[in-house]
Amino acid sequence: MSGSRLSSLCVLGFVAASPAFATAAPGARDLATEVKAVFQAKCAECHGPQVRKPKGKFGYILDLKKLAADPDKVVPGKPEDSQLWQLVQDDEMPPEDAKAGPLTKEQKQIIHDWIAAGAPSVSTEASAPPPTTKAAEPVPAPSATKHLLHWLGKFHVMVVHFPIALLLAAAAGEAWSAWRRKGQPAPAVHFCVLLGAISAVVSAVLGWLHAASGYGLDSPVILAWHRNFGTATAIASVILAVLSEIESRRGTRSWWFRLLLLLVALLVAVAGYFGGRLVYGDDFFSW
Numbered sequence: 001m002s003g004s005r006l007s008s009l010c011v012l013g014f015v016a017a018s019p020a021f022a023t024a025a026p027g028a029r030d031l032a033t034e035v036k037a038v039f040q041a042k043c044a045e046c047h048g049p050q051v052r053k054p055k056g057k058f059g060y061i062l063d064l065k066k067l068a069a070d071p072d073k074v075v076p077g078k079p080e081d082s083q084l085w086q087l088v089q090d091d092e093m094p095p096e097d098a099k100a101g102p103l104t105k106e107q108k109q110i111i112h113d114w115i116a117a118g119a120p121s122v123s124t125e126a127s128a129p130p131p132t133t134k135a136a137e138p139v140p141a142p143s144a145t146k147h148l149l150h151w152l153g154k155f156h157v158m159v160v161h162f163p164i165a166l167l168l169a170a171a172a173g174e175a176w177s178a179w180r181r182k183g184q185p186a187p188a189v190h191f192c193v194l195l196g197a198i199s200a201v202v203s204a205v206l207g208w209l210h211a212a213s214g215y216g217l218d219s220p221v222i223l224a225w226h227r228n229f230g231t232a233t234a235i236a237s238v239i240l241a242v243l244s245e246i247e248s249r250r251g252t253r254s255w256w257f258r259l260l261l262l263l264v265a266l267l268v269a270v271a272g273y274f275g276g277r278l279v280y281g282d283d284f285f286s287w
């Protein structure tokens with residue numbers, strides 16, 4: 001280990017001193033591949049090409065060629081002048097809320113060395129030994145079931161509109177009954193509550209599937225709020241549906257039901273609010 005490490009460091013020194021040879025030096029570390037593995041593991045959740053709204057409007061961390069050609073971020077051969085390295089060195093990137101956690105010392109070193117070596121974008125895989133970094137976790141191909149579940153999860157964004165509309169409609173209908181001092185449950189409210197509860201449960205299940213396929217990972221905090229309120233809506237609406245069924249059979253309306261319906265309406269509205277921010281961006285509702 002130490003011997004090969006030492007020799008690769010020597011080569012690195014040579015490479016750093018002559019960026020033109022960065023991709024050609026035989027036996028050199030494959031810095032392009034190594035750094036890409038680090039970026040993939042620690043930065044891509046927010047700056048990768050799959051992120052729909054990349055953080056800082058910077059979504060090409062895996063496109064080394066484009067990255068190296070962007071002097072605002074990387075000055076090839078000069079880590080100290082590169083914003084990207086400054087952020088990494090000062091522990092500002094990745095931020096504290098990063099799912100993948102902070103960079104290890106070795107990973108930082110790889111980023112530094114990559115820039116120092118002239119930020120090569122061409123892999124020298126053919127001539128170099130495989131990268132020694134453990135950053136690249138192999139991503140196994142999803143099984144057919146998993147694929148189907150992830151695909152189903154996409155329907156979350158359609159189905160959610162049913163519980164929102166139905167539960168709010170039930171609340172409006174019940175408010176009307178209360179206003180007119182009606183003591184009996186209205187069949188329309190019962191219908192909306194039943195269908196609202198069923199669609200809320202389906203939405204919640206699909207929502208968990210959707211998140212499991214990676215959606216929303218770039219805004220973990222909003223995702224958590226959305227998930228908690230959405231799940232709470234599903235659970236509360238099921239209790240509400242049971243209560244609605246009991247009261248419909250008895251032919252009486254209780255204030256418990258009205259209170260719970262009000263709570264469910266609030267829950268679904270708040271869940272929808274966070275869902276909107278998740279889909280349309282953090283600042284969607286800002287004035």
Ligand code: HEC
Binds near residue numbers: 039044058094098
């Ligand atoms: C959890 C999300 C997250 C992760 C992970 C993350 N970043 Fe960022 N990054 C951000 C956010 C948010 C901004 C925008 C900060 C701002 O504008 O103040 C940003 C901005 C940047 C910028 C500045 C873009 C510009 O032009 O203003 C660079 C460079 C950067 N990140 C590099 C990295 C690197 C390198 C990594 C991995 C080691 C990384 N980031 C990991 C969230 C993340």
